[in-house]
Amino acid sequence: MIDLRSDTKTKPTEAMRQAMAEAEVGDDVDREDPTVNKLEAVAAELLGKETGLLVTSGTQGNIVSLLSLTESGQKLILEQDAHMFHYERGGVARLAGLMVHTLPGRYGTMDPEEVETAIWPDEIHRAPTGAVALENTHNRAGGTCLSVGHTNDICEIAHRHGVPVHIDGARIFDAAVALGVEARELVADADSVTFCLSKSLGAPVGSVICGEAAFITRAREYRKILGGGMRQAGIIAAAGLVALEQELPRLHEDHQKARRVAEVLAALPGVRLDLATVQTNMVLFELHRDDVTAMQLCERLAGYDINAKPRSEVEIRFVLHRDISFSDTERVCVALEEVLGRGN
Numbered sequence: 001m002i003d004l005r006s007d008t009k010t011k012p013t014e015a016m017r018q019a020m021a022e023a024e025v026g027d028d029v030d031r032e033d034p035t036v037n038k039l040e041a042v043a044a045e046l047l048g049k050e051t052g053l054l055v056t057s058g059t060q061g062n063i064v065s066l067l068s069l070t071e072s073g074q075k076l077i078l079e080q081d082a083h084m085f086h087y088e089r090g091g092v093a094r095l096a097g098l099m100v101h102t103l104p105g106r107y108g109t110m111d112p113e114e115v116e117t118a119i120w121p122d123e124i125h126r127a128p129t130g131a132v133a134l135e136n137t138h139n140r141a142g143g144t145c146l147s148v149g150h151t152n153d154i155c156e157i158a159h160r161h162g163v164p165v166h167i168d169g170a171r172i173f174d175a176a177v178a179l180g181v182e183a184r185e186l187v188a189d190a191d192s193v194t195f196c197l198s199k200s201l202g203a204p205v206g207s208v209i210c211g212e213a214a215f216i217t218r219a220r221e222y223r224k225i226l227g228g229g230m231r232q233a234g235i236i237a238a239a240g241l242v243a244l245e246q247e248l249p250r251l252h253e254d255h256q257k258a259r260r261v262a263e264v265l266a267a268l269p270g271v272r273l274d275l276a277t278v279q280t281n282m283v284l285f286e287l288h289r290d291d292v293t294a295m296q297l298c299e300r301l302a303g304y305d306i307n308a309k310p311r312s313e314v315e316i317r318f319v320l321h322r323d324i325s326f327s328d329t330e331r332v333c334v335a336l337e338e339v340l341g342r343g344n
């Protein structure tokens with residue numbers, strides 16, 4: 001089965017399973033797990049931050065970061081298609097007590113001037129702004145990248161008003177690869193960043209928050225409160241270390257596969273696909289046909305052993321990842337041409 005639904009569907013590699021079996025472990029709540037400590041150090045080094053913190057998931061990384069940066073009753077500025085706004089069960093409101101102010105986006109970026117205007121002046125009627133959050137790569141925009149320049153601009157504005165910036169960098173290494181920069185450059189001015197081991201990097205579980213030491217001390221407390229203290233978590237961290245060592249250097253292959261599928265799709269009738277959004281491992285498109293709906297396309301792909309899911313009535317997102325080979329990618333292209341080709 002070729003699973004195009006998400007890179008979260010990847011299974012651990014043999015090397016990951018072996019590293020997990022052999023991992024040296026200890027009680028991470030007491031910071032005694034050498035493998036977790038190593039992963040946190042490697043992650044912090046890669047992102048140019050003082051230290052790191054292993055958390056259970058991207059969602060936990062985001063909520064722990066925001067709890068640590070803000071106070072209840074403050075405002076969080078987000079791009080309107082942000083994952084945190086759409087897909088994290090409203091956790092920022094429910095757990096962090098943040099009021100969300102969304103701004104329109106273009107390829108996942110907010111207009112810096114609009115961000116500045118949204119940081120309301122401090123007066124009796126207004127909620128103070130607690131944080132601005134960015135998402136890189138931007139999931140709902142189709143895996144688009146936020147550049148170093150854009151990120152720095154937003155950070156400069158926020159910091160000028162005393163507001164911290166969090167980056168949901170679930171796939172930050174994909175952005176770095178696509179932009180040809182170091183991941184640390186993309187987060188240099190941000191106060192916190194989370195990235196996921198369990199998405200394009202292919203590890204089974206886990207995300208890492210990185211930031212300065214004082215922030216991570218607070219984050220460690222919130223992780224504990226949320227039940228994220230995982231004891232012998234070196235089992236998980238071991239796979240994460242393999243992911244950073246072995247999977248990071250091959251992310252560009254996923255981008256090539258996505259581009260290939262996107263170019264085939266874009267030429268098919270009724271497909272609306274902005275090729276400018278195809279920057280990393282995702283292909284986001286709309287299908288506008290009388291003879292086949294997005295749901296029916298996915299149903300027909302199942303007949304080719306391809307697993308896909310519509311995101312709305314007309315929208316579909318394909319995610320290319322380590323468990324889809326280049327020859328699988330060709331199979332996907334053939335299937336798409338057969339189902340959507342002219343005359344069908």
Ligand code: TLP
Pocket residue numbers: 005006007008056057058059060083084087135137138139168170171196198207
């Ligand atoms: N994204 C998943 C889910 O929406 C199912 C996906 O398939 O793309 N930030 C971003 C940008 C994400 O894409 C995701 C997950 C998360 C945070 C949350 O990570 P997890 O699933 O580990 O909590």
